[in-house]
Amino acid sequence: MVFPMFDANDLAVFPVDVWIADGVQWLALNLRPLFLAIKWPIENLLTFNDHVLHAVPFPVFLILAFLIAYRLASLGIALFTTIAFVIIASLGVWDESMTTLSLISTAIVISTAIGLPIGVWCALNDSVWQVVRPVLDIMQTTPTFVYLVPVVMLFGVGTVPGEVAVVIAAAPPLIRFTNLGIRMVETEMVEAGLAFGADRRQLLWEIQFPLAIPTILGGLNQTVLTAMVMSVVVAMIGAEGLGLVVLQGLGRLDVGRAAVGGIAIILLAMILDRITQKLAQPATSKAKRSLWAAVCAALIGFRSKPATGPA
Amino acid sequence: MNERLRIENLYKVFSDRPEKAMSLLKAGVGKEQVLTETRAVVGLNDVSLTVPGGAMYMIMGLSGSGKSTLARCINRLNEPTAGKILLDGRDIVPLKPAELLEIRRRRISMVFQHFALLPNKTVVENAEFGLKMRGVPLQQRRKRAEEILSIVGLGKWCKHYPHELSGGMRQRVGLARALATDADLLIMDEAFSALDPLIRSEMQDELLRLQRTLNKTIVFITHDFQEAVKLGTRIAIMKDGAVVREGTPQAIVADPGNDYVSAFTREVDRSRVFEASAVMQPCEAIGKSGEIQIVRQATGKIKRIGFALDSSGRVVGLLDEVAFSKLDAGSACEGLMSREFVKVRENTKLIDAVRMNGPQQPMAVVDADDRFVGLLQAEHILAFIASSPSTVASAHGVPNV
Numbered sequence A: 001m002v003f004p005m006f007d008a009n010d011l012a013v014f015p016v017d018v019w020i021a022d023g024v025q026w027l028a029l030n031l032r033p034l035f036l037a038i039k040w041p042i043e044n045l046l047t048f049n050d051h052v053l054h055a056v057p058f059p060v061f062l063i064l065a066f067l068i069a070y071r072l073a074s075l076g077i078a079l080f081t082t083i084a085f086v087i088i089a090s091l092g093v094w095d096e097s098m099t100t101l102s103l104i105s106t107a108i109v110i111s112t113a114i115g116l117p118i119g120v121w122c123a124l125n126d127s128v129w130q131v132v133r134p135v136l137d138i139m140q141t142t143p144t145f146v147y148l149v150p151v152v153m154l155f156g157v158g159t160v161p162g163e164v165a166v167v168i169a170a171a172p173p174l175i176r177f178t179n180l181g182i183r184m185v186e187t188e189m190v191e192a193g194l195a196f197g198a199d200r201r202q203l204l205w206e207i208q209f210p211l212a213i214p215t216i217l218g219g220l221n222q223t224v225l226t227a228m229v230m231s232v233v234v235a236m237i238g239a240e241g242l243g244l245v246v247l248q249g250l251g252r253l254d255v256g257r258a259a260v261g262g263i264a265i266i267l268l269a270m271i272l273d274r275i276t277q278k279l280a281q282p283a284t285s286k287a288k289r290s291l292w293a294a295v296c297a298a299l300i301g302f303r304s305k306p307a308t309g310p311a
Numbered sequence B: 001m002n003e004r005l006r007i008e009n010l011y012k013v014f015s016d017r018p019e020k021a022m023s024l025l026k027a028g029v030g031k032e033q034v035l036t037e038t039r040a041v042v043g044l045n046d047v048s049l050t051v052p053g054g055a056m057y058m059i060m061g062l063s064g065s066g067k068s069t070l071a072r073c074i075n076r077l078n079e080p081t082a083g084k085i086l087l088d089g090r091d092i093v094p095l096k097p098a099e100l101l102e103i104r105r106r107r108i109s110m111v112f113q114h115f116a117l118l119p120n121k122t123v124v125e126n127a128e129f130g131l132k133m134r135g136v137p138l139q140q141r142r143k144r145a146e147e148i149l150s151i152v153g154l155g156k157w158c159k160h161y162p163h164e165l166s167g168g169m170r171q172r173v174g175l176a177r178a179l180a181t182d183a184d185l186l187i188m189d190e191a192f193s194a195l196d197p198l199i200r201s202e203m204q205d206e207l208l209r210l211q212r213t214l215n216k217t218i219v220f221i222t223h224d225f226q227e228a229v230k231l232g233t234r235i236a237i238m239k240d241g242a243v244v245r246e247g248t249p250q251a252i253v254a255d256p257g258n259d260y261v262s263a264f265t266r267e268v269d270r271s272r273v274f275e276a277s278a279v280m281q282p283c284e285a286i287g288k289s290g291e292i293q294i295v296r297q298a299t300g301k302i303k304r305i306g307f308a309l310d311s312s313g314r315v316v317g318l319l320d321e322v323a324f325s326k327l328d329a330g331s332a333c334e335g336l337m338s339r340e341f342v343k344v345r346e347n348t349k350l351i352d353a354v355r356m357n358g359p360q361q362p363m364a365v366v367d368a369d370d371r372f373v374g375l376l377q378a379e380h381i382l383a384f385i386a387s388s389p390s391t392v393a394s395a396h397g398v399p400n401v
């Protein structure tokens, strides 16, 4: 025997798993206030959204959904949205759908609140982007599944920790697209601003941000879809909603139940995708809709025709 | 004329470390060689020029010659590497950011080649952009923007978006945006180059019309010599970042000075560049017939021609060979002269003089006070247009800076 037997398993001398487990435990113990502080706004917003969505009477919900879809997208999509919600209700998973929708809507709000400023900051400051980019890369290449491990360790199980995982997954695309959108604004536009004496703040609000909005809305579409996917996956750590329907169906080998959950998920995903995709399309012959108009409309519901549009 | 803008020994080197390139440039090394030795791109190489107030100053040159770089140095979109830019005697190169903002908001404005209108703003919002940056209240700036838009003929388009406008109209908005701030120095970087020829010519006329009333100082970048000649009161011609020839359009066409410049001037329509005064023939007074002064073409011609002038030097009649021989025979001038003659101002472009010369007779050239200064004949105009100045004969070598 010339070489001693050398097996790959002999190399497994580093107890990395133990280290990580210890490290996370240390974090969970010592940074508890931090995690509570993260959890607090998420929990409150989620509870609020959940209550509201469950409290709205079904017919009122349908009308609102129709009007919002009509305002943000088109008549066709509005009709599709209404019919899809009726189907979801007829499948008998209305409450679960509303829970999922509250998970998604909360994630959208929080991702926007975090993602927009970070994205803008990254676009304006190269060294910030140098730091943020690898983090986003890691977050977006990590399988959604693997997120759940640290989340469970740090935040526990249930719907609220699930929501934390949803937000963590949903925010990166928005940050990325906001950064990209602002950086992609034509130099001639920026120079026009500079030539007329715009300072940094004016440049951002008058030129860079407004011109980046189509790209940012593209990012919003990605964020919504990621939130949709994650809101299902987090059923594995005990979050309620349509994901739980599927999971329970599988667990009991109840194919029918699992399929019902699946169909509802697909319908919900299609509704959200159609509406947000339409938002992100650059308005050509149609009236231009600003982000604010869109957000206001989404919050307030249908109002008059866009005031910013040309005749 | 008072000077508005003076540029002194301006250099721009595109490089993080321009020192080596600068010392090479100062030693007289050219752009190409600096590039191979230091990999730094030379944008401007020792540019000095003076723009008088109210001038339409054309910067002209081939692609890459540094025209845009020069224009953008003036409002500091490009940072000059060395040199001075004096706006009304004050150097704007060392200004602090806040002072620079003020200059950009009040003194210098810009018209862009591809318009650079903001697509999310209406025409009137675009036009008032500069005023908004300055913090002018909404109503006030709206009013001003609407005024300017109606001056450029877009009064009815305020509420529309740029994408609904044609190229020419968009550039009118660009022009309105630049004019609205009341900046007295306008930088127009190839402002009409993106327009098709007909619209371009229309916009040139529009700019000339506006300039007559507004009397701004305009630095106009172009690579089209015809445009430079049509619009310019002075032209600076650039090559490899340096000014190789500077002067009035007439002086440059008459004497290009070097091959680079004569390549541009060769194609130019001289009848549109030169004025009657450049071709007119001097006349000599040969005597009086009563109150009337008689002048005759000075150069010895077989056929004598001349004009009859009144006591204050105004032209009253044309005298041809027949008239002169009768004058010699002692007839009175009154009855001999033809009152059917064409009179042109000395600053009339030759092409227009030819067009006015319906009767195909010698024309009288007069000054602003209507007094006779010379005699203009179609054959001389033709000869002048056809004569191409030989660059060899007039090679000055030294650029006229």
Ligand SMILES: Nc1ncnc2c1ncn2[C@@H]1O[C@H](COP(=O)(O)OP(=O)(O)OP(=O)(O)O)[C@@H](O)[C@H]1O
Residues within 6 Å of the ligand: B014, B041, B042, B043, B061, B062, B063, B064, B065, B066, B067, B068, B069, B070, B223
């Ligand atoms: N940002 C930059 N970085 C490096 N080099 C540059 C930069 N901008 C311009 N240059 C170089 O400076 C030189 C002059 O460019 P400039 O844009 O002023 O030319 P121009 O005369 O305006 O040409 P055109 O007619 O094509 O617009 C060119 O050699 C160009 O490559």
Ligand SMILES: [Mg+2]
Residues within 6 Å of the ligand: B067, B068, B069, B190
């Ligand atoms: Mg240029």
